[in-house]
Amino acid sequence: MDQKLDTNEARKARRNARAERRTVDPAVPRERILNVAASLFRQRGYNGTTVRDIAAEVGILSGSLFHHFQSKEEILLEIMREAAFTICVRAEKTLEDAETPWQQLRELVRLELESIVGGVRKDYHAVLFFEWRDLPEAAKPELTRLQKRYNRSWRQAAEACHAAGLLRCEPDAAVLILHGSVRGAMTWFRPGGRYSTDEFGDILTALVAIDIKDNGKDNHKGSKP
């Protein structure tokens, strides 16, 4: 019906969307589509979003989407791949860069919080966690592998803290609690609200692991002369 009623207003709206895109957003079409789709999937869910919804917000007609993607499912898969892969790589880099187990844990918490509520790809990560069940079965093994790889980083940090006697509970429980709390932030977090991401992250880390006021590495440098 949207296509039979392709009125002059609709044509004009698409023309405007196209013009705006050219000046405001230089992203290649593929990426524009993914950004729009991630945002809509987050708001309405995968099954609650139609290919016509996505196309309309990109400023094209629904049929044109299938020049860029083979199917609606492929769009979902690409969003999740991007999110899962990016956070894996960043988590591994975080572990390498941090100098103490406690800092490893704190930085992982901050990374996940920032990815989920603050980053430019936050909708991608939200979709990865919320729409998992809508993934076609055939795509699950690939993403499960990335998920496990990501979890290894967490377990490694938690076990390092445990070995150093810093953990207030078992490493397994610590990871479950940290993950749950951070992902819960997807629901309640608002920029400018009660806590910033780093504030909440630090509260959370301090709750799970004891911070033996470390060698004064880089925080508050020079506050105690």
Added chain:
Amino acid sequence: MDQKLDTNEARKARRNARAERRTVDPAVPRERILNVAASLFRQRGYNGTTVRDIAAEVGILSGSLFHHFQSKEEILLEIMREAAFTICVRAEKTLEDAETPWQQLRELVRLELESIVGGVRKDYHAVLFFEWRDLPEAAKPELTRLQKRYNRSWRQAAEACHAAGLLRCEPDAAVLILHGSVRGAMTWFRPGGRYSTDEFGDILTALVAIDIKDNGKDNHKGSKP
């Protein structure tokens, strides 16, 4: 299509489902439908479940559902109402029965964990949290009110703990962390897995609030003569 192909096998399946229901499950039709719908909504999401799916598992044809409910949305609403109201009432009773702030918090954690992963209505609670965005706008005020009422119980317990000097972080953060961790259990919890609900609940409570080994109320009674 499912209705045009109402084969003899399908008829027989319905007959069997009806017979089994009569002997195995004496629930009134309305409740049977809600149970089935809650289970399917949890597995596939609201938009991923069709009225035909629900009807098939109940053992009737899709048209017959609308003798019991006005619409698919009303089924979702009833599930959420039931879950939200029940947990509100139980939380308030929990606060009354507990004798110390620490016990209040522990029992709230246990209540929510048990509701979400163990209780007979666990799918109802999962749907309440996961399918919120699929609720028709018109129904949100009613459920938001119940949600706020439920949160009051949590805040009350958290603030009582805080006043008693038991909390390792601010009451606001404590509630956010407890809620997130407990709801995260919907994803990873398996009966017979790493932790039982009470074990995980106690780890969680002990992390957030210090247990000043209370007056030996009822736990391990008689262990110290």
Added chain:
DNA sequence: CCTACCGATCGGTAGG
């Protein structure tokens, strides 16, 4: 990227 469609499936209804 658009035009112009398609077969399938959706939630829901009327009358028994």
Added chain:
DNA sequence: CCTACCGATCGGTAGG
């Protein structure tokens, strides 16, 4: 609770 449908909408396609 079933029979027999409905209008709308869905994901996707062919040909330009």
